[in-house]
Amino acid sequence: MADLQIVPACKNVEAQYVEMRVPLYSYGCQRKVKKALSQLKGIYSVSVDYKLQKVTVWGICNKYDVLSTLRSKRKGARFWDCKEESLEIVYAPPEPSKPMISKKMLRSLSWKALMKVIKSY
Template sequence: MGALDYLSNFCTVTSTRSKRKAMQTVEIKVKMDCDGCERRVKHAVTSMKGVKTVEVNRKQSRVTVSGYVEPNKVLKRVKSTGKKRAEFWPYIDQHLVRYPYASGVYDWRAPKGYVRNVVQAFPASINAPEENMVTLFSDDNVNACSIM
């Protein structure tokens, strides 16, 4: 043990600062009609502290922000531009959902290939009864059924 290690045991510095925010991606749905709306939203979010990248997709009405930011602050900043109906991105890819046409999942306002992210779209458990019946007579697993 060196002298510096020995002395460092006596001198402990505690920081009053909080840890740095985690890097995250925030997706927001906001209706943008023209280039001015798009520019105003992009400028408002870009000027925030901790923002690394901002992607605006006017066709999907989607703003994607990456950086060391809090999601609620990003949403609040977007709403401050006059877009009061802004909300977190409520959609997920359609191929990730087991039941895309369940009630409340399919949304005609969703962009192509997306459905609403709700609990009903996913099965209650991994070993659901109907899933067990389907895999019982599977062509992929030849030894699944002893009758065949």
């Protein structure tokens, strides 16, 4: 994935900061994220804040390549911007109110579990 980066071929290329919100569950996740991002070409530094669940990358890179690399390690990674978060919330698909239960699933349930399913409806 590191060979697929798009870097502009002009002379006035400047480094940029890319901030992302990443779900980190342990300090091992922190090391894994830092190692994966530091191997990309054009990245100068990677800082991971475990308490804020925030990853900051500084370098000459395409921010979407950085995000795709990070999503290969942590599926819930997204950009830190508030604007993009609000768009995700607005356009999120509606969750079903009650799960659909198939006949095959009903046959495999015990009597107590079946009674709980019936009472929930």
